[in-house]
Amino acid sequence: MTVKELRKQFPGLDREVYGKPLIYLDNAATSQRCLGAIDAQADSAAHHNGNTHRSVYALAAEATRAYESARERVAKFIGASSPEEIVFTSGTTASINLVASSFGGKFIGPGDEIIIAESEHHSDIIPWQLLSERKGFKIVVLPVEDSGKLRVDALKGLINAKTKLVCVAQVSNVLGLINPLSEIISIAHSQGVPILVDGAQGVVHQKISVKDLDCDFYAFSGHKMYAATGIGVLYAKKAILEQMPPYMGGGEMIGDVSWEGSTYADVPYKFEAGTPNINSVPTFVPAINLLEDIWASETALEIAEIKKYVYDALSSDERIVLRGTTENLEEKVPLFSFSVKGVHHEDLALVLDKMGIAVRSGHMCAQPLMKRFGVTGMLRASFAPYNTLEEAKCFIRALDKAINMLA
Ligand SMILES: Cc1ncc(COP(=O)(O)O)c(C=O)c1O
Numbered sequence: 266m267t268v269k270e271l272r273k274q275f276p277g278l279d280r281e282v283y284g285k286p287l288i289y290l291d292n293a294a295t296s297q298r299c300l301g302a303i304d305a306q307a308d309s310a311a312h313h314n315g316n317t318h319r320s321v322y323a324l325a326a327e328a329t330r331a332y333e334s335a336r337e338r339v340a341k342f343i344g345a346s347s348p349e350e351i352v353f354t355s356g357t358t359a360s361i362n363l364v365a366s367s368f369g370g371k372f373i374g375p376g377d378e379i380i381i382a383e384s385e386h387h388s389d390i391i392p393w394q395l396l397s398e399r400k401g402f403k404i405v406v407l408p409v410e411d412s413g414k415l416r417v418d419a420l421k422g423l424i425n426a427k428t429k430l431v432c433v434a435q436v437s438n439v440l441g442l443i444n445p446l447s448e449i450i451s452i453a454h455s456q457g458v459p460i461l462v463d464g465a466q467g468v469v470h471q472k473i474s475v476k477d478l479d480c481d482f483y484a485f486s487g488h489k490m491y492a493a494t495g496i497g498v499l500y501a502k503k504a505i506l507e508q509m510p511p512y513m514g515g516g517e518m519i520g521d522v523s524w525e526g527s528t529y530a531d532v533p534y535k536f537e538a539g540t541p542n543i544n545s546v547p548t549f550v551p552a553i554n555l556l557e558d559i560w561a562s563e564t565a566l567e568i569a570e571i572k573k574y575v576y577d578a579l580s581s582d583e584r585i586v587l588r589g590t591t592e593n594l595e596e597k598v599p600l601f602s603f604s605v606k607g608v609h610h611e612d613l614a615l616v617l618d619k620m621g622i623a624v625r626s627g628h629m630c631a632q633p634l635m636k637r638f639g640v641t642g643m644l645r646a647s648f649a650p651y652n653t654l655e656e657a658k659c660f661i662r663a664l665d666k667a668i669n670m671l672a
Pocket residue numbers: 293294355356357358359386388389434436437438463465466486
């Protein structure tokens with residue numbers, strides 16, 4: 266599959282802004298949605314719109330089949346041991362809040378500690394702060410180096426008998442660095458501490474096997490991997506899920522309900538209260554199929570060249586401070602956050618937008634990391650395999666022009 270062929274799968278790319286062809290470089294915020302996902306959602310809404318798990322008639326059975334097939338496909342995709350380990354949520358944020366409320370509510374108490382990486386997204390910070398206000402445990406920060414690399418060497422020293430969980434992203438949404446999960450997980454596990462991996466930025470860039478990695482929790486969102494918005498996944502080991510109490514109460518998460526007391530459904534259903542996102546969950550299937558095709562076609566695509574070209578251009582420009590640097594680009598996904606000396610990131614983003622280029626500016630939901638680097642925000646360009654090398658070159662030329670205008 267060539268980039269040209271791949272782009273045909275993404276109608277969102279085929280438009281102009283301000284009379285210029287759109288160059289979409291905010292894939293880390295949300296990727297464009299693939300045709301297969303758009304069609305699957307429309308087909309579900311138009312032809313199979315029954316409520317799942319409730320009724321015996323054909324329409325409802327079809328909706329249930331599509332929903333459960335998606336669970337099986339997701340389980341296979343991330344290498345889970347069984348579909349029972351896949352809980353559907355509304356996204357990474359909801360998945361982490363589920364873990365905080367249910368696992369954290371039961372197993373983390375006063376005097377305990379949890380460790381969170383300094384580079385985490387607010388979605389992996391705030392749920393824990395909210396819980397810590399209620400339960401009185403301490404949050405310990407695993408720091409990053411000036412390059413943005415996680416100080417994995419410090420982890421061992423931070424873990425102690427009070428540590429109940431380690432929370433770390435597979436890939437930081439600011440730095441684009443791939444954290445050494447195997448090493449982190451083996452350090453945590455060697456001291457009996459479970460680990461939650463925020464896979465929001467990682468799942469779309471490389472094949473993962475949660476079983477081989479041996480992580481305890483893995484969270485990700487559909488909309489960052491070419492599927493629909495409003496859907497996400499919490500993977501957790503079955504034995505852990507079984508020990509966790511329900512997060513929300515409501516329809517279809519029950520065993521038996523009576524005024525004397527109620528029992529709950531087996532996993533994963535006890536964590537899926539209420540009507541789920543019936544029409545959107547099936548979009549996981551075509552999105553995953555396409556993602557696997559993309560990985561199989563990587564040499565025909567331009568993404569590896571883009572990564573090297575943009576990294577070299579940004580890191581060699583003296584006006585620019587690039588964060589998330591590494592000597593080995595294998596450790597980085599094509600996501601680049603940077604500051605430009607003397608120019609506000611928001612102004613740059615506005616000028617680039619007028620040139621047809623969509624990039625992210627701001628704190629990127631990682632204010633502690635911004636504070637670590639002494640800035641209030643940065644500019645971020647994040648690329649996907651449907652981006653072309655020509656687009657990357659156009660971005661670098663446009664950035665140069667915008668800096669010259671504003672500096
Ligand atoms: C690393 C990371 N974690 C969590 C999230 C939250 O994802 P969502 O908004 O889909 O719940 C994001 C979104 O940008 C992210 O980049």
